[in-house]
Amino acid sequence: MRFVDEYRDKEQVRSLVRAIRQVVTRPWHIMEICGGQTHAIARYRLEEMLPEEVKLLHGPGCPVCVTPVGIIDRALELAKRPDVILASFGDMMRVPGSREDLLQIKARGADIRILYSPLDAVSLAADHPDKKIVFFAIGFETTAPVHMMALKEAARRKLGNFYLHTSLFTVPPAIEAILSDPESRVDGFLAAGHVCAITGNGAYRHLAEKYKTPIVVTGFEPADLLLGIYCCLLQLEAGIYKVENVYKRVVPEEGNLPARALMEETLELCDQEWRGLGTIPQSGLRLKEIFARQDASHLLPALDAKAHKQCLEATALGVEKGQCIAGDIMRGTKQTKDCPFFGTLCTPDHPVGVPMVSSEGVCAAYYRYK
Numbered sequence: 012m013r014f015v016d017e018y019r020d021k022e023q024v025r026s027l028v029r030a031i032r033q034v035v036t037r038p039w040h041i042m043e044i045c046g047g048q049t050h051a052i053a054r055y056r057l058e059e060m061l062p063e064e065v066k067l068l069h070g071p072g073c074p075v076c077v078t079p080v081g082i083i084d085r086a087l088e089l090a091k092r093p094d095v096i097l098a099s100f101g102d103m104m105r106v107p108g109s110r111e112d113l114l115q116i117k118a119r120g121a122d123i124r125i126l127y128s129p130l131d132a133v134s135l136a137a138d139h140p141d142k143k144i145v146f147f148a149i150g151f152e153t154t155a156p157v158h159m160m161a162l163k164e165a166a167r168r169k170l171g172n173f174y175l176h177t178s179l180f181t182v183p184p185a186i187e188a189i190l191s192d193p194e195s196r197v198d199g200f201l202a203a204g205h206v207c208a209i210t211g212n213g214a215y216r217h218l219a220e221k222y223k224t225p226i227v228v229t230g231f232e233p234a235d236l237l238l239g240i241y242c243c244l245l246q247l248e249a250g251i252y253k254v255e256n257v258y259k260r261v262v263p264e265e266g267n268l269p270a271r272a273l274m275e276e277t278l279e280l281c282d283q284e285w286r287g288l289g290t291i292p293q294s295g296l297r298l299k300e301i302f303a304r305q306d307a308s309h310l311l312p313a314l315d316a317k318a319h320k321q322c323l324e325a326t327a328l329g330v331e332k333g334q335c336i337a338g339d340i341m342r343g344t345k346q347t348k349d350c351p352f353f354g355t356l357c358t359p360d361h362p363v364g365v366p367m368v369s370s371e372g373v374c375a376a377y378y379r380y381k
């Protein structure tokens with residue numbers, strides 16, 4: 012398949028590994044941001060090909076993993092309403108809230124539909140005018156434009172019964188939170204190509220300069236990832252710290268201008284809680300006031316201060332039985348091998364933490380491929 016096979020070519024992979032071995036003179040830690048990249052790294056066993064000086068860390072780029080407990084609990088409340096059909100990506104079904112998950116309440120009769128696109132939820136709204144259709148819109152800058160397309164399409168079709176329950180995140184503030192952590196071990200980043208395909212690369216430049224950390228925009232195939240690692244190492248070994256785009260076949264410098272314009276029209280930045288990481292200032296996206304009518308949070312009573320505090324505390328404590336170290340793994344201070352539950356108490360069939368449930372979760376990747 013064109014644009015795929017050449018980036019899985021064994022000879023190309025071998026030659027990149029050779030080049031990496033030649034350039035490395037000392038230990039380095041490189042973090043890939045995206046869960047899709049983590050899965051590719053595990054699937055193609057790239058870590059095993061690298062010299063022992065190069066360690067890969069796996070960042071917080073799985074939106075399912077970082078969606079906080081409070082937002083899951085609100086989705087559960089919405090789904091329990093008899094006048095609501097809650098639509099969601101399949102990944103969300105087994106993500107634990109503070110007491111239960113969507114699959115459990117679906118089994119008890121809640122009308123929850125698994126969809127592949129928020130645009131399918133618009134059709135659902137047209138087909139069920141007597142119901143409120145709530146799409147559980149999670150994701151990073153990659154998927155936010157598609158959610159906003161659905162919002163605008165529902166408005167265009169005058170579907171007053173379409174709502175979004177949002178859990179939307181932006182990547183650069185998370186990178187900054189990791190880099191400003193005194194315990195951080197990250198020397199360089201591989202930025203997620205599909206996010207930059209929307210946002211462009213500009214938002215990363217000041218981070219590379221401020222924290223003296225190379226950020227290399229990278230794709231998802233083995234040769235893409237190894238090239239990203241190689242370019243990151245070249246910078247580190249030479250003491251250069253800049254944003255470099257090695258995924259130019261997909262990522263234009265300025266990103267996707269229509270998608271950016273749509274996000275600017277509909278969304279605004281807000282402080283956002285990340286499961287396992289805590290609250291990161293200005294790292295979330297919420298609907299602008301002019302779209303408030305389509306914000307599903309208005310279907311529920313507002314959280315009072317006490318309930319809001321309880322939600323925050325539940326996440327801070329880790330409702331994953333208090334023992335999941337996913338936050339430390341996503342911060343780069345620990346690895347899956349440091350978790351005593353990995354593969355024993357915590358498996359995809361019996362997950363303790365979200366990264367073992369989500370198809371983009373780091374623990375699921377290691378369990379499946381290693």
Ligand code: SF4
Nearest residue numbers: 335336350357364374
């Ligand atoms: S193996 Fe399970 S408990 Fe351990 S960090 Fe991963 S998700 Fe959390």
